Amino acid sequence: MKPVDAIDLRLAVLSVRHDDILEIRFKPDLLTDAAGVQEVVEARRRLCEGAPRRVLVVLAAEVDFELEVTTIDTTPQVADRTVAEATVATTTLNEKVARMYYHYLHHPFPTSVHTSEDAAVAWLLQQT
Numbered sequence: 001m002k003p004v005d006a007i008d009l010r011l012a013v014l015s016v017r018h019d020d021i022l023e024i025r026f027k028p029d030l031l032t033d034a035a036g037v038q039e040v041v042e043a044r045r046r047l048c049e050g051a052p053r054r055v056l057v058v059l060a061a062e063v064d065f066e067l068e069v070t071t072i073d074t075t076p077q078v079a080d081r082t083v084a085e086a087t088v089a090t091t092t093l094n095e096k097v098a099r100m101y102y103h104y105l106h107h108p109f110p111t112s113v114h115t116s117e118d119a120a121v122a123w124l125l126q127q128t
Contacts, residue, residue, distance in 0.1 A: 005047070007043040007046070007047065009036070009039050009040060009043055010027075010030070010036055010039065011026060011027060011030055011032055011036035011037070011039065011040060012024050012025055012026045012027060012036075012040050013025050013027070014040070014043045014044060014047055016047055016053070017056075019121070019125065020053060020054070021053065021054045021055070021056050021121065021124055021125075022044065022047055022048060022053040022054070022055045022056065023055075023056045023058065024040060024044065024055065024056065024057045024058065025058045026057075026058065026059050026060045026063065027060060028060035028061060028062045028063075029060070029062050029064075030060075030064070031064050031065065031066065032063065032064065032065035032066065032069050033065075033066045033069065034066065034068055034069060034072060037069055037072055037074065038074075041074045041077050041078060044078055044081070045077060045078060045081060048078070048081035048082070049081070052080065052081050052082055052083045053081065053082065053083060054082075054083045054084050054085075054086075054124040054125070054127055055078075055082055055083075055084070055085040055086070055124075056085075056086055056088065056117070056120055056121060056124060057085060057086070057087040057088065058087075058088045058117065059087065059088060059089050059090070059094045059098065061090050061091055061094070063091075063093075063094060070097065070100070070101060071105075073105050075105060075106070075107050075108070079107075079108050079109065082109045083109060083127055083128070084109050084110040084111070084112075084123075084124055084127035085107070085109060085110075085111050085112075086111070086112045086113070086114055086120035086121075086123050086124050087102075087111075087112070087113050087114070087120070088114055088115070088116065088117050088120045089113055089114070089115065090115060090116075095113055095115065098113045099113050110127050
């Protein structure tokens, strides 16, 4: 049976890139809710079963979310499967929300926020 290397969910598409980075690309114009976040976490765990991965989170430019989503700490569910996590936030609001999330919720792995995918990938590739 062929291993799964991409999962298309309601809120995001998760895929393992050629450089072995797990990419989580959120879809535009959707309401991000707690159930959707949990689906993403479960798929992330599945795609990182073999070994911890570097993770690239790409936020949609037009994002809407339930307020409770900003306080959901998914870190315990993914900590053992994450080398580092970089978020790409291309709008001012997304960047502020992402920075706030990383600031207030402790992550036992390196995290960063970038305004470009190239910068985020470059940073991830430096993480060991």
